[in-house]
Amino acid sequence: MKIGKNTVVGFVAGVVVTVALLTSLPDSPLPVSEATAQKKAEATEWSPTKPYPAHEVYYPGTEELKTDEMRVIACGTGMPQPRLKQAAACFVVELGNGDKFVFDMGEGSYERIMALGIPLDQLNKVFLGHLHLDHAGDFPAFYFTGPVNNRLTPVRVWGPSGVKPEWGTTAWVEHMGKMWAWEEASRGSAVDPRGLKLEVNEFDWTAVNKVIYDENGVKIRTIPAIHGDQSVSFVLEWNGLKFAFSSDTLPNKWWREHTQGVDLSVHECFIPPQFMMEKYGMTPSEAVFVGTQGHTAAQAFGKIMSLTKPRRAVCYHFQNDFDTAPVVQSEIRKTYDGPLDLATDFMVWNVTKDEIRTRMALSNEESFPAPPQRTKQPPDSMKAYKWTELSLSGVDPESAAVTNALIEEFNKRNGTDVKPSLTGIPFQNKQKK
Numbered sequence: 001m002k003i004g005k006n007t008v009v010g011f012v013a014g015v016v017v018t019v020a021l022l023t024s025l026p027d028s029p030l031p032v033s034e035a036t037a038q039k040k041a042e043a044t045e046w047s048p049t050k051p052y053p054a055h056e057v058y059y060p061g062t063e064e065l066k067t068d069e070m071r072v073i074a075c076g077t078g079m080p081q082p083r084l085k086q087a088a089a090c091f092v093v094e095l096g097n098g099d100k101f102v103f104d105m106g107e108g109s110y111e112r113i114m115a116l117g118i119p120l121d122q123l124n125k126v127f128l129g130h131l132h133l134d135h136a137g138d139f140p141a142f143y144f145t146g147p148v149n150n151r152l153t154p155v156r157v158w159g160p161s162g163v164k165p166e167w168g169t170t171a172w173v174e175h176m177g178k179m180w181a182w183e184e185a186s187r188g189s190a191v192d193p194r195g196l197k198l199e200v201n202e203f204d205w206t207a208v209n210k211v212i213y214d215e216n217g218v219k220i221r222t223i224p225a226i227h228g229d230q231s232v233s234f235v236l237e238w239n240g241l242k243f244a245f246s247s248d249t250l251p252n253k254w255w256r257e258h259t260q261g262v263d264l265s266v267h268e269c270f271i272p273p274q275f276m277m278e279k280y281g282m283t284p285s286e287a288v289f290v291g292t293q294g295h296t297a298a299q300a301f302g303k304i305m306s307l308t309k310p311r312r313a314v315c316y317h318f319q320n321d322f323d324t325a326p327v328v329q330s331e332i333r334k335t336y337d338g339p340l341d342l343a344t345d346f347m348v349w350n351v352t353k354d355e356i357r358t359r360m361a362l363s364n365e366e367s368f369p370a371p372p373q374r375t376k377q378p379p380d381s382m383k384a385y386k387w388t389e390l391s392l393s394g395v396d397p398e399s400a401a402v403t404n405a406l407i408e409e410f411n412k413r414n415g416t417d418v419k420p421s422l423t424g425i426p427f428q429n430k431q432k433k
Protein backbone atom coordinates (compact mmCIF):
# COMPACT_ATOMS: atom_id res chain seq x y z
CA MET A 1 0.00 0.00 0.00
CA LYS A 2 1.42 3.36 -0.96
CA ILE A 3 1.69 5.98 1.73
CA GLY A 4 1.13 9.67 1.12
CA LYS A 5 0.09 9.48 -2.50
CA ASN A 6 -1.23 12.79 -3.69
CA THR A 7 -2.17 14.16 -0.31
CA VAL A 8 -2.47 17.78 0.64
CA VAL A 9 -2.48 18.84 4.26
CA GLY A 10 -3.14 22.46 5.14
CA PHE A 11 -2.31 24.26 8.34
CA VAL A 12 -3.89 27.63 9.00
CA ALA A 13 -2.82 29.93 11.80
CA GLY A 14 -4.17 33.45 11.61
CA VAL A 15 -3.28 34.78 8.20
CA VAL A 16 -0.28 32.56 7.87
CA VAL A 17 -1.19 29.69 5.62
CA THR A 18 1.14 26.87 4.83
CA VAL A 19 0.35 24.22 2.31
CA ALA A 20 2.43 21.20 3.10
CA LEU A 21 2.65 19.13 -0.01
CA LEU A 22 3.87 15.80 1.12
CA THR A 23 6.09 15.34 -1.87
CA SER A 24 9.14 14.25 0.04
CA LEU A 25 7.85 10.74 0.55
CA PRO A 26 9.87 8.60 -1.86
CA ASP A 27 7.06 6.63 -3.46
CA SER A 28 4.60 9.45 -3.72
CA PRO A 29 5.09 11.92 -6.57
CA LEU A 30 2.24 14.41 -6.89
CA PRO A 31 0.40 13.55 -10.06
CA VAL A 32 0.08 16.72 -12.11
CA SER A 33 -1.58 16.96 -15.47
CA GLU A 34 0.72 17.04 -18.48
CA ALA A 35 -0.39 20.54 -19.37
CA THR A 36 0.47 21.80 -15.89
CA ALA A 37 3.83 20.07 -15.94
CA GLN A 38 4.59 21.53 -19.34
CA LYS A 39 3.65 25.03 -18.19
CA LYS A 40 5.86 24.75 -15.12
CA ALA A 41 8.79 23.55 -17.19
CA GLU A 42 8.79 26.64 -19.42
CA ALA A 43 11.05 29.47 -18.35
CA THR A 44 9.04 32.50 -17.23
CA GLU A 45 10.44 35.96 -16.77
CA TRP A 46 8.48 37.90 -14.19
CA SER A 47 8.17 41.65 -14.47
CA PRO A 48 9.51 43.47 -11.41
CA THR A 49 6.53 45.87 -11.44
CA LYS A 50 3.52 43.93 -12.74
CA PRO A 51 1.52 41.40 -10.70
CA TYR A 52 3.19 38.02 -10.41
CA PRO A 53 1.71 35.79 -13.12
CA ALA A 54 1.22 32.71 -10.92
CA HIS A 55 0.18 31.99 -7.36
CA GLU A 56 -0.03 28.76 -5.48
CA VAL A 57 -2.69 30.23 -3.21
CA TYR A 58 -6.19 31.49 -3.92
CA TYR A 59 -7.01 35.09 -3.15
CA PRO A 60 -10.84 35.15 -2.89
CA GLY A 61 -12.52 37.39 -5.41
CA THR A 62 -9.57 37.61 -7.79
CA GLU A 63 -10.18 34.70 -10.16
CA GLU A 64 -12.95 34.37 -12.70
CA LEU A 65 -14.84 31.12 -12.41
CA LYS A 66 -14.96 29.53 -15.87
CA THR A 67 -18.32 28.47 -17.28
CA ASP A 68 -17.46 24.79 -16.87
CA GLU A 69 -15.78 25.12 -13.48
CA MET A 70 -16.82 24.35 -9.90
CA ARG A 71 -15.07 25.96 -6.93
CA VAL A 72 -15.48 24.50 -3.45
CA ILE A 73 -14.22 26.35 -0.37
CA ALA A 74 -13.99 24.85 3.10
CA CYS A 75 -15.36 27.35 5.61
CA GLY A 76 -15.51 24.88 8.47
CA THR A 77 -13.72 21.54 8.81
CA GLY A 78 -13.46 21.11 12.57
CA MET A 79 -15.36 19.87 15.56
CA PRO A 80 -18.07 21.11 17.96
CA GLN A 81 -15.24 22.25 20.25
CA PRO A 82 -14.63 25.90 19.23
CA ARG A 83 -11.11 26.71 18.02
CA LEU A 84 -9.59 29.61 16.09
CA LYS A 85 -8.02 27.47 13.40
CA GLN A 86 -11.03 25.43 12.37
CA ALA A 87 -14.71 26.32 12.53
CA ALA A 88 -17.36 23.60 12.53
CA ALA A 89 -18.75 22.09 9.32
CA CYS A 90 -19.35 24.34 6.32
CA PHE A 91 -18.56 24.08 2.60
CA VAL A 92 -19.33 26.77 0.01
CA VAL A 93 -19.84 25.58 -3.56
CA GLU A 94 -19.60 28.08 -6.44
CA LEU A 95 -20.55 27.10 -9.98
CA GLY A 96 -19.58 28.57 -13.33
CA ASN A 97 -23.25 29.32 -14.07
CA GLY A 98 -23.23 31.84 -11.19
CA ASP A 99 -25.06 29.70 -8.63
CA LYS A 100 -23.65 29.34 -5.13
CA PHE A 101 -24.63 26.97 -2.33
CA VAL A 102 -23.71 26.57 1.33
CA PHE A 103 -23.63 23.04 2.76
CA ASP A 104 -23.93 23.07 6.56
CA MET A 105 -23.23 26.13 8.65
CA GLY A 106 -21.60 25.03 11.90
CA GLU A 107 -20.42 27.28 14.70
CA GLY A 108 -17.77 29.77 13.65
CA SER A 109 -18.29 29.26 9.92
CA TYR A 110 -20.16 32.52 9.30
CA GLU A 111 -17.04 34.60 9.84
CA ARG A 112 -15.17 32.39 7.35
CA ILE A 113 -17.97 32.89 4.83
CA MET A 114 -17.81 36.67 5.32
CA ALA A 115 -14.02 36.61 4.89
CA LEU A 116 -14.51 35.38 1.31
CA GLY A 117 -16.12 38.69 0.39
CA ILE A 118 -19.01 37.07 -1.48
CA PRO A 119 -22.21 39.20 -1.36
CA LEU A 120 -24.76 37.50 0.88
CA ASP A 121 -27.42 37.93 -1.81
CA GLN A 122 -25.48 35.31 -3.77
CA LEU A 123 -25.19 32.98 -0.78
CA ASN A 124 -28.85 32.61 0.08
CA LYS A 125 -29.21 28.87 -0.60
CA VAL A 126 -28.30 26.82 2.46
CA PHE A 127 -28.47 23.02 2.73
CA LEU A 128 -28.31 21.50 6.21
CA GLY A 129 -27.45 17.81 6.49
CA HIS A 130 -28.60 17.60 10.09
CA LEU A 131 -29.43 19.93 12.94
CA HIS A 132 -26.50 19.50 15.30
CA LEU A 133 -24.92 22.77 16.41
CA ASP A 134 -21.64 21.97 14.68
CA HIS A 135 -23.56 21.82 11.38
CA ALA A 136 -26.28 24.44 11.83
CA GLY A 137 -25.20 26.59 14.79
CA ASP A 138 -24.26 29.72 12.83
CA PHE A 139 -27.47 29.76 10.80
CA PRO A 140 -29.38 32.08 13.20
CA ALA A 141 -26.56 34.65 13.13
CA PHE A 142 -26.28 34.31 9.34
CA TYR A 143 -30.01 34.80 8.93
CA PHE A 144 -30.73 37.59 11.42
CA THR A 145 -27.65 39.72 10.76
CA GLY A 146 -27.85 39.23 6.99
CA PRO A 147 -29.58 42.58 6.36
CA VAL A 148 -26.89 44.53 8.24
CA ASN A 149 -24.40 42.74 6.01
CA ASN A 150 -26.25 43.99 2.91
CA ARG A 151 -28.35 40.95 2.13
CA LEU A 152 -31.48 42.15 0.32
CA THR A 153 -32.91 38.80 -0.78
CA PRO A 154 -34.71 36.11 1.25
CA VAL A 155 -32.78 33.13 2.56
CA ARG A 156 -33.73 29.70 1.29
CA VAL A 157 -32.93 26.79 3.56
CA TRP A 158 -33.26 23.04 2.93
CA GLY A 159 -33.15 20.59 5.82
CA PRO A 160 -34.39 17.13 6.84
CA SER A 161 -37.67 16.16 8.43
CA GLY A 162 -37.59 14.84 11.99
CA VAL A 163 -38.35 11.47 13.55
CA LYS A 164 -40.80 13.62 15.54
CA PRO A 165 -42.30 16.67 13.77
CA GLU A 166 -40.89 18.95 16.48
CA TRP A 167 -37.36 17.79 15.62
CA GLY A 168 -37.61 18.63 11.92
CA THR A 169 -36.28 21.65 10.03
CA THR A 170 -39.64 23.47 9.82
CA ALA A 171 -40.09 23.30 13.60
CA TRP A 172 -36.43 24.24 14.10
CA VAL A 173 -36.91 27.39 12.05
CA GLU A 174 -40.15 28.25 13.88
CA HIS A 175 -38.42 27.89 17.21
CA MET A 176 -35.48 29.93 15.98
CA GLY A 177 -37.93 32.77 15.28
CA LYS A 178 -39.35 32.46 18.78
CA MET A 179 -35.95 32.34 20.43
CA TRP A 180 -34.78 35.42 18.53
CA ALA A 181 -38.13 37.27 18.62
CA TRP A 182 -36.71 40.44 20.18
CA GLU A 183 -33.70 40.36 17.86
CA GLU A 184 -36.11 40.32 14.92
CA ALA A 185 -38.36 43.03 16.38
CA SER A 186 -35.58 45.43 17.32
CA ARG A 187 -32.96 44.96 14.61
CA GLY A 188 -35.51 43.98 11.98
CA SER A 189 -37.26 47.33 12.34
CA ALA A 190 -34.15 49.23 11.28
CA VAL A 191 -33.12 47.44 8.07
CA ASP A 192 -34.28 46.83 4.52
CA PRO A 193 -36.94 44.18 5.20
CA ARG A 194 -36.32 42.14 2.05
CA GLY A 195 -33.37 40.28 3.53
CA LEU A 196 -35.23 39.15 6.63
CA LYS A 197 -37.39 36.56 4.96
CA LEU A 198 -36.94 32.83 5.09
CA GLU A 199 -38.11 30.09 2.73
CA VAL A 200 -38.04 26.71 4.45
CA ASN A 201 -37.84 23.50 2.43
CA GLU A 202 -38.17 20.49 4.70
CA PHE A 203 -37.73 17.18 2.90
CA ASP A 204 -38.16 13.55 3.92
CA TRP A 205 -34.92 12.45 5.59
CA THR A 206 -35.56 8.83 4.60
CA ALA A 207 -35.77 9.62 0.87
CA VAL A 208 -33.13 7.83 -1.21
CA ASN A 209 -31.47 9.69 -4.06
CA LYS A 210 -34.44 12.05 -4.31
CA VAL A 211 -34.01 15.37 -6.12
CA ILE A 212 -34.78 18.17 -3.63
CA TYR A 213 -33.41 21.02 -5.76
CA ASP A 214 -33.65 21.35 -9.53
CA GLU A 215 -33.00 24.82 -10.93
CA ASN A 216 -30.79 26.37 -13.57
CA GLY A 217 -29.20 23.07 -14.53
CA VAL A 218 -28.29 22.16 -10.94
CA LYS A 219 -29.71 19.07 -9.25
CA ILE A 220 -29.21 18.31 -5.56
CA ARG A 221 -30.17 14.90 -4.25
CA THR A 222 -30.54 13.63 -0.70
CA ILE A 223 -29.64 10.22 0.72
CA PRO A 224 -30.08 9.07 4.33
CA ALA A 225 -27.06 9.25 6.63
CA ILE A 226 -26.44 7.16 9.73
CA HIS A 227 -25.97 9.62 12.56
CA GLY A 228 -28.65 9.47 15.24
CA ASP A 229 -31.44 9.37 12.63
CA GLN A 230 -32.83 12.33 10.64
CA SER A 231 -29.43 13.06 9.12
CA VAL A 232 -28.73 13.16 5.41
CA SER A 233 -25.94 13.53 2.87
CA PHE A 234 -26.17 15.49 -0.38
CA VAL A 235 -25.01 15.00 -3.96
CA LEU A 236 -24.89 18.10 -6.17
CA GLU A 237 -24.77 17.55 -9.92
CA TRP A 238 -24.12 20.24 -12.51
CA ASN A 239 -22.62 20.32 -15.98
CA GLY A 240 -21.39 16.75 -15.70
CA LEU A 241 -19.62 17.42 -12.38
CA LYS A 242 -20.63 15.89 -9.05
CA PHE A 243 -19.94 17.06 -5.51
CA ALA A 244 -20.88 14.80 -2.61
CA PHE A 245 -21.11 16.04 0.98
CA SER A 246 -21.65 13.65 3.87
CA SER A 247 -22.47 16.09 6.69
CA ASP A 248 -22.14 13.48 9.51
CA THR A 249 -22.49 9.77 8.88
CA LEU A 250 -21.10 6.32 9.21
CA PRO A 251 -20.13 4.90 5.82
CA ASN A 252 -23.39 3.48 4.54
CA LYS A 253 -25.00 1.65 1.63
CA TRP A 254 -26.63 4.78 0.20
CA TRP A 255 -23.34 6.67 0.07
CA ARG A 256 -21.72 3.58 -1.47
CA GLU A 257 -24.35 3.32 -4.18
CA HIS A 258 -24.97 6.97 -5.01
CA THR A 259 -21.54 8.64 -4.83
CA GLN A 260 -19.73 6.25 -7.19
CA GLY A 261 -17.08 8.11 -9.16
CA VAL A 262 -18.10 11.62 -8.05
CA ASP A 263 -15.59 14.36 -8.76
CA LEU A 264 -15.18 15.67 -5.22
CA SER A 265 -16.23 13.46 -2.32
CA VAL A 266 -16.27 15.32 1.02
CA HIS A 267 -16.84 12.84 3.83
CA GLU A 268 -16.39 13.13 7.56
CA CYS A 269 -13.49 11.31 9.22
CA PHE A 270 -12.34 11.17 12.82
CA ILE A 271 -9.06 11.00 14.66
CA PRO A 272 -8.48 7.61 16.36
CA PRO A 273 -10.15 6.97 19.77
CA GLN A 274 -6.76 7.16 21.49
CA PHE A 275 -6.54 10.85 20.47
CA MET A 276 -10.13 11.41 21.58
CA MET A 277 -9.10 10.35 25.09
CA GLU A 278 -5.82 12.28 25.12
CA LYS A 279 -7.03 15.51 23.55
CA TYR A 280 -10.66 15.74 24.60
CA GLY A 281 -10.48 13.97 27.96
CA MET A 282 -13.03 11.37 26.87
CA THR A 283 -13.51 8.07 28.67
CA PRO A 284 -12.61 4.95 26.64
CA SER A 285 -16.24 4.15 25.93
CA GLU A 286 -16.97 7.76 24.92
CA ALA A 287 -13.91 7.81 22.67
CA VAL A 288 -14.81 4.56 20.91
CA PHE A 289 -18.46 5.51 20.52
CA VAL A 290 -17.83 9.03 19.23
CA GLY A 291 -14.81 8.11 17.10
CA THR A 292 -16.09 4.91 15.49
CA GLN A 293 -19.88 4.59 15.93
CA GLY A 294 -21.24 8.14 15.93
CA HIS A 295 -18.68 9.03 13.27
CA THR A 296 -16.40 7.53 10.65
CA ALA A 297 -13.04 6.15 11.75
CA ALA A 298 -10.18 7.11 9.43
CA GLN A 299 -9.69 3.55 8.17
CA ALA A 300 -13.42 3.25 7.50
CA PHE A 301 -13.24 6.55 5.57
CA GLY A 302 -10.49 5.02 3.45
CA LYS A 303 -12.57 1.91 2.86
CA ILE A 304 -15.65 3.76 1.66
CA MET A 305 -13.47 5.88 -0.66
CA SER A 306 -11.92 2.71 -2.10
CA LEU A 307 -15.42 1.38 -2.65
CA THR A 308 -16.72 4.56 -4.33
CA LYS A 309 -13.56 5.74 -6.16
CA PRO A 310 -14.12 9.51 -6.37
CA ARG A 311 -11.79 11.57 -8.53
CA ARG A 312 -10.65 13.16 -5.28
CA ALA A 313 -11.48 12.28 -1.68
CA VAL A 314 -11.63 14.96 1.02
CA CYS A 315 -11.79 14.08 4.69
CA TYR A 316 -12.95 16.65 7.24
CA HIS A 317 -14.39 16.93 10.75
CA PHE A 318 -11.21 16.48 12.76
CA GLN A 319 -8.59 18.77 14.30
CA ASN A 320 -6.07 18.84 11.48
CA ASP A 321 -2.78 19.44 13.27
CA PHE A 322 0.89 18.52 12.95
CA ASP A 323 0.41 15.49 15.16
CA THR A 324 -3.07 14.31 14.12
CA ALA A 325 -2.71 14.67 10.35
CA PRO A 326 0.05 12.07 9.85
CA VAL A 327 -1.87 9.57 11.96
CA VAL A 328 -5.17 10.16 10.15
CA GLN A 329 -3.38 9.92 6.83
CA SER A 330 -1.60 6.66 7.63
CA GLU A 331 -4.87 5.17 8.89
CA ILE A 332 -6.62 6.15 5.66
CA ARG A 333 -3.74 4.78 3.58
CA LYS A 334 -4.28 1.34 5.07
CA THR A 335 -7.53 1.14 3.10
CA TYR A 336 -7.30 3.75 0.29
CA ASP A 337 -4.57 4.80 -2.11
CA GLY A 338 -6.41 7.29 -4.32
CA PRO A 339 -6.22 11.10 -4.45
CA LEU A 340 -6.81 12.56 -1.00
CA ASP A 341 -6.88 15.89 0.82
CA LEU A 342 -7.03 16.31 4.59
CA ALA A 343 -9.23 19.39 4.77
CA THR A 344 -8.66 22.40 6.91
CA ASP A 345 -10.43 25.76 6.84
CA PHE A 346 -9.94 27.77 3.64
CA MET A 347 -8.80 24.84 1.58
CA VAL A 348 -10.09 25.38 -1.98
CA TRP A 349 -10.80 22.99 -4.84
CA ASN A 350 -11.16 24.08 -8.46
CA VAL A 351 -12.91 21.28 -10.28
CA THR A 352 -13.17 20.87 -14.05
CA LYS A 353 -13.43 17.78 -16.20
CA ASP A 354 -9.68 17.98 -16.88
CA GLU A 355 -8.26 18.79 -13.48
CA ILE A 356 -8.96 19.10 -9.77
CA ARG A 357 -6.67 21.65 -8.20
CA THR A 358 -6.28 21.94 -4.42
CA ARG A 359 -4.91 25.11 -2.86
CA MET A 360 -5.30 27.20 0.26
CA ALA A 361 -7.18 30.50 0.25
CA LEU A 362 -5.58 33.57 1.77
CA SER A 363 -8.67 35.28 3.06
CA ASN A 364 -9.27 38.76 4.37
CA GLU A 365 -9.15 38.82 8.18
CA GLU A 366 -10.35 42.42 8.25
CA SER A 367 -13.31 42.08 5.93
CA PHE A 368 -16.29 44.39 5.67
CA PRO A 369 -19.56 43.33 4.06
CA ALA A 370 -19.67 43.28 0.28
CA PRO A 371 -21.69 46.24 -1.07
CA PRO A 372 -25.46 45.80 -1.50
CA GLN A 373 -26.42 44.29 -4.84
CA ARG A 374 -29.52 46.47 -5.20
CA THR A 375 -30.67 49.90 -4.07
CA LYS A 376 -31.68 49.72 -0.42
CA GLN A 377 -35.25 50.34 0.68
CA PRO A 378 -36.15 52.08 3.94
CA PRO A 379 -37.30 49.90 6.85
CA ASP A 380 -40.91 48.74 6.96
CA SER A 381 -42.75 51.47 8.91
CA MET A 382 -45.39 48.94 10.01
CA LYS A 383 -42.66 47.08 11.87
CA ALA A 384 -41.35 50.19 13.67
CA TYR A 385 -40.00 49.27 17.07
CA LYS A 386 -41.77 51.05 19.95
CA TRP A 387 -39.41 52.01 22.72
CA THR A 388 -40.54 52.06 26.36
CA GLU A 389 -40.83 55.35 28.23
CA LEU A 390 -38.03 54.24 30.55
CA SER A 391 -35.43 54.16 27.79
CA LEU A 392 -36.72 57.34 26.16
CA SER A 393 -36.59 59.24 29.46
CA GLY A 394 -33.00 58.22 30.12
CA VAL A 395 -31.11 59.95 27.29
CA ASP A 396 -28.49 62.29 28.78
CA PRO A 397 -29.16 65.80 27.37
CA GLU A 398 -25.55 67.05 27.35
CA SER A 399 -24.21 63.99 25.53
CA ALA A 400 -27.24 64.16 23.23
CA ALA A 401 -26.30 67.75 22.28
CA VAL A 402 -22.87 66.53 21.17
CA THR A 403 -24.42 63.76 19.10
CA ASN A 404 -26.94 66.15 17.52
CA ALA A 405 -24.11 68.47 16.49
CA LEU A 406 -22.39 65.48 14.86
CA ILE A 407 -25.53 64.69 12.89
CA GLU A 408 -25.82 68.31 11.76
CA GLU A 409 -22.24 68.16 10.54
CA PHE A 410 -22.98 64.84 8.80
CA ASN A 411 -26.01 66.38 7.04
CA LYS A 412 -23.97 69.34 5.84
CA ARG A 413 -21.24 67.12 4.45
CA ASN A 414 -23.61 64.68 2.72
CA GLY A 415 -26.37 67.09 1.70
CA THR A 416 -28.87 65.06 3.72
CA ASP A 417 -31.52 65.83 6.28
CA VAL A 418 -31.34 62.96 8.76
CA LYS A 419 -33.12 63.75 12.04
CA PRO A 420 -31.91 62.45 15.39
CA SER A 421 -34.60 60.16 16.77
CA LEU A 422 -33.47 59.36 20.30
CA THR A 423 -31.03 62.18 20.99
CA GLY A 424 -33.60 64.72 19.75
CA ILE A 425 -36.00 63.72 22.50
CA PRO A 426 -34.57 65.69 25.48
CA PHE A 427 -34.81 68.90 23.40
CA GLN A 428 -38.32 68.15 22.17
CA ASN A 429 -39.33 67.55 25.78
CA LYS A 430 -37.77 70.85 26.84
CA GLN A 431 -39.69 72.70 24.13
CA LYS A 432 -42.95 71.06 25.21
CA LYS A 433 -42.53 72.25 28.82
Ligand SMILES: [Zn+2]
Pocket (backbone or CB within 6 Å): 130, 132, 135, 227, 248
Ligand atom coordinates in the same frame (compact mmCIF):
# COMPACT_ATOMS: atom_id res chain seq x y z
ZN1 LIG B 1 -23.63 15.61 14.10
Ligand SMILES: [Zn+2]
Pocket (backbone or CB within 6 Å): 089, 132, 134, 135, 248, 317
Ligand atom coordinates in the same frame (compact mmCIF):
# COMPACT_ATOMS: atom_id res chain seq x y z
ZN1 LIG C 1 -20.56 16.93 13.27
